[in-house]
Amino acid sequence: MNTDQTSDVTPFDCSHSLRLSAVDWIIVGVAMLAILGLAPILWQRCERFEPGDDYRMPYELSSSYWLYSRYSRQACDKRKTLVIGDSVVWGHYVPANQTLSHYLNEFTGRWQFANLGLDGTHPAALEGLLRFYSPKLRGHAVLLHFNPLWMTSPKHDLQTDKEFHFNHPDLVSQFTVPIPCYKAPFAKRARIAIKRTIPFANWIAHLRATYYDSTDIQTWTLRHPYACPLKPLTRGLPDSVGVPEPAGETWVQKGAKKQDVTWVRFDTSLQWKFFRRALDLLQNQGNRVFVLVGPFNEHMLNEADAADYEAIKTQAADWLVKNNIPFSLLRPLPPEHYVDASHPLGEGYALWARRLLEDPVFVRWIR
């Protein structure tokens, strides 16, 4: 216990005090701005990244929007048409050389399509991906995919009032469009909104996702107590060839039965609303857009649900016609070409590409 009278101590008479004047702070501010601005740029020179013909985002880096942005920029420089969508475009159950973009390239003989699909990007996230992480997209041709899977229940449509974890919360609208099941506190939303505008913050997130087991460096050191925290940075980017879940069997072979689906109404669907916002964004920035709807595995639907789906397709088609947007409403693929409700197998992607190339509207569009 302090039993003597202590004299008043000035604020900087103790350790841990770094007293800086206004000029010092300006110097620190300039230095920090230089670090924040230059580090991601310099890192691009150090980190080898040469996407090949069938490149797609590595599955484990699906949350590295900085890398997506970097890839998107390169794809815009090299390819004419960008295929954008969720895991159906990305090719969740197939290798990189059996995806839609691959077959479109192969069948046309012109390597003009780039696979810019990102696993898990439902339309609410897709809008954010296009808005914040697709910097050079302006003016390009975009083949934009809409997966009807996101309308198969109020939960898929993000309409439930109960909070649950969904993919890519960092991409969804934080303040402008309310999402009932997204209940992040204000501070978190603000942090996400700010992060999107700061390349350095996205670069840090990329480093964490790529080299530090998707955690911060401090937590990483607790898992690897004696490892040098800088060593993982020498590892290089993972390749994008692997398949996260090899398909193995089709949905029929797996013995999956017909499912009851609670389609949300087309006119109240939140995901469709976000898809429309994504379309608006692309059109406003001068992109030529072609919309792909499906191919949903209609073989899994019972009669009533299939009728509802037909109605949704019709409404979607009407809306696209009304807004003068070229589109392809895909007929279902044969049942043996599906792994689940929406993901085709390699043969399914090939058939999908062939059918598209038989569609005169699409052929005209790609010219």
Place this chain on the structure above:
Amino acid sequence: MLFQTPLFLIFFAVVYSVYLLIKGTRLRLPWLLVSSYVFYAWLSPLYLIPLAYATVVDYFVAGRIEAGSRKRAWLTLSIANNLLVLGYFKYASFFAENVNALLSAMRTPYEIPVPSLLLPAGLSFFLLQSIGYTIDVYRGTTKREKSFLAYATFVSFFPRLLAGPIERANHLLPQLHGAGRVTLRDFTDGLSIFVVGYFKKVALADYLAIYVASVYGSPQQQQSPALLLATFLFAWQIYFDFSGYTDMARGVARMMGIGLMLNFDNPYLAVSMGDFWKRWHISLSSWFRDYVYIPLGGNRKGKFATYRNLFLTMVLSGLWHGAAWTFVLWGAVHALGNFATRELERTPFYVRRLPTIVKQLFVLAMVTFAWIFFRAASIGDAWTIVTRIFTSGLSDPKCPVLVVVLIAAVWIYQYLFESRLRSILEIRIVRIVLMILLLTYLVLTVPAEGQPFIYMQF
């Protein structure tokens, strides 16, 4: 609303902008009061009830004390009232649990209900400040504050509301009454203190907390090296956590042109336990010195009475931290450590022969040992930790090397600061480079999610 969150930054940006506009006007104090109440109500609007109650009662009581009639009775009323509020929110369940344990031990069928009350954050801090004020008015060392607005702002001033420093009326009130001058130097000084505090909390305390929690969460499963390291790291965690909070509080206040008292002064460089308490939580230790230890008789009535007073003061200080026997034991261990170093300081060998660094390490070891009781979830856990430190085998503690490097860096910095080489740290370029390093480390390594301050619970 925690200092290290974006929400606080937004709050402060608004409060500060308006404050700068109205600082020379009559609106300054009302604005500070409203801001402080909003800041506190953000945690829970219910917290405002005990805050407003204590403010109104002590403002009134101080008036009665100054009026001169039955001064002692009014002072007693004020102290009793504050202790009653503190006891009700903080100690009622502890008291009930212990009474029930006693009744159960006596094999009686009776049991009293255990209340489960929400402890308002920072309650112990503003009540102690309020008690100190009425005692000072009673003693005549402080004049009664006539302005209710100024007094309410003194009690609730938001930078120090949640975890101190426990200010003295004659230090803070004149500043609240002042012209409200804010200089560029105030701003840059405040920013400097705030950033260092932020670094301590977010980069250091929260980092150490993860390792400490993993070890202290299951002490039975841990071996000696992990327990020793976790205890050592907790000593630094709580220091970085609490002094980091204080720095941020002082930084925010300084930016508004208001100086709050120093609360920490390199405590782990103390050469005796008495010295430690002159450096650790200075506002609390000086409060207990002035309002408990000295009124008990201090060191004026012989050795036995001095040690008794010291022991009582330390145990009370332990109990102030939390309603649990572990805190009482922590206070008792500190009292015993204090006796030990006091006696050692009477020997020429300790005073003249023993190198300072050995004394510092000795005190650090004692303080660290005491932290076991502070951090352990129960006395049983504390005992398990102490016994396992000495009896369990050796195994890999799996403590990150980076943690040890950071602590060593801080300790060396502190050591240099108190040595003749301090001038190196005062070189302009060194300070600038250090600040850039701190900020770069923060932006590169720190997780997005922060943790609350340890001392807020008290």
